[in-house]
Amino acid sequence: MKVTVFEKSVKKEVKIPTSLRVLGDSEKVPAGCSIFSILNQEDGDKRIVWDSRNLAEIRDAKDLFDQLIAEGMRPYVVGSDGQKTKEIMTIFDPVAEEVLMGDAPESEIVFTPQKALVGG
Amino acid sequence: MAAFMGDSSSGTCTYPGTWNPGTWNSNASDTVLKLVTYDNGTYTSSDAQVYLNPQTFTPYYLSSTGSAYERTIDIEWQTNNLRGDITCPAWYAPAGYTVSNSFIYNTSSNSWSDVYPVKSAKERMREALRSRLAGPAIITRKFIRTPDDIRETRARDALRRILGEEKYRNFLKNGFVTARNPRSGYVYQIFHERNRFVRVFKDGKCVERLCIHLQHGFTPTDFVITMYLMALNNDKDIWKTANKQGRSINREPSPANYNSVSLPELFRQFKKVG
Numbered sequence: 001m002k003v004t005v006f007e008k009s010v011k012k013e014v015k016i017p018t019s020l021r022v023l024g025d026s027e028k029v030p031a032g033c034s035i036f037s038i039l040n041q042e043d044g045d046k047r048i049v050w051d052s053r054n055l056a057e058i059r060d061a062k063d064l065f066d067q068l069i070a071e072g073m074r075p076y077v078v079g080s081d082g083q084k085t086k087e088i089m090t091i092f093d094p095v096a097e098e099v100l101m102g103d104a105p106e107s108e109i110v111f112t113p114q115k116a117l118v119g120g
Numbered sequence: 121m122a123a124f125m126g127d128s129s130s131g132t133c134t135y136p137g138t139w140n141p142g143t144w145n146s147n148a149s150d151t152v153l154k155l156v157t158y159d160n161g162t163y164t165s166s167d168a169q170v171y172l173n174p175q176t177f178t179p180y181y182l183s184s185t186g187s188a189y190e191r192t193i194d195i196e197w198q199t200n201n202l203r204g205d206i207t208c209p210a211w212y213a214p215a216g217y218t219v220s221n222s223f224i225y226n227t228s229s230n231s232w233s234d235v236y237p238v239k240s241a242k243e244r245m246r247e248a249l250r251s252r253l254a255g256p257a258i259i260t261r262k263f264i265r266t267p268d269d270i271r272e273t274r275a276r277d278a279l280r281r282i283l284g285e286e287k288y289r290n291f292l293k294n295g296f297v298t299a300r301n302p303r304s305g306y307v308y309q310i311f312h313e314r315n316r317f318v319r320v321f322k323d324g325k326c327v328e329r330l331c332i333h334l335q336h337g338f339t340p341t342d343f344v345i346t347m348y349l350m351a352l353n354n355d356k357d358i359w360k361t362a363n364k365q366g367r368s369i370n371r372e373p374s375p376a377n378y379n380s381v382s383l384p385e386l387f388r389q390f391k392k393v394g
Binding site: 025037039040041042043044045046074076078088108110112113114116117118119120 | 270271272273274275277278281282331332333334335336337338339342345346349350353354357361362363
């Protein structure tokens, strides 16, 4: 499974580690899992979940996080339902309050393609 | 009767791609015929075929006029497609021939006598009566329609989670979101519609219009999400990237154009023209 961060002409594909799962459109987030939301223009935005209690998955999530940042994506911690503050996460911290979630995830990390912004 | 007038345009279009037919004046729902001269450079067979997107063009054929390199095709389409971009033809070449990956188009308004049908005075009168049934309305906001594209649907799901239900409903109704940066105090009005400036407000007054957009085929809602999160967190980056268009001119909303000519006079005009 891959995510295409930018268009084919400047194709940047980031491989999603096999231990992480891509959620279906109407699928709910499993308990104890954290989410990456990646704005993706190829086939729509993707939600990737990883178990915040599983060390191997945390490691893979960190790898994915670093790769996405290297490709020019910008991560924001976003509270669900517009309730929490939004902020930029510069370094992946799996034990941060926003990332380490309880049974019901209350926030997600949204990766935005800030590199693709241009003045008109 | 000639009911259409088009401006001439020319250029190069890479396929698959789109080209814009320019500005056209037409009566609604009429069917028109348009000439497009193309030059595909390396293709010399007289059996050239042009296949057009059936959703955009109906019907199609290639005429035999012109030299081996330059041919004229007649394209017919419905007027409701005239103002959008048009998917350019796909090229099919027999074995042994190569086709360049772009074509030069050259449209002209010379053939606009082939236009049909024109609405009768009675039909136009009926339309005029219908338009007078309700008073003039001022509509300044555009609601957002249901998307056909799954990518846009997924982007809207993400935006819904980010904004929350109430703000998301307002976004659908008004076609924009607003975000206030707590540090700078600027309020950003971000439109879903493409080609609209991001408006920046301070103390309730518009202070700047910023021209900024996402490249590489992201959906309009992806743009809204990106701008919304940037406006809340790092609005300095928006200012760094965007082109500044200056403060908007505060225009008073003007009433919709309402024809005040009396109905008998209007009918006389229609009879005279039609």
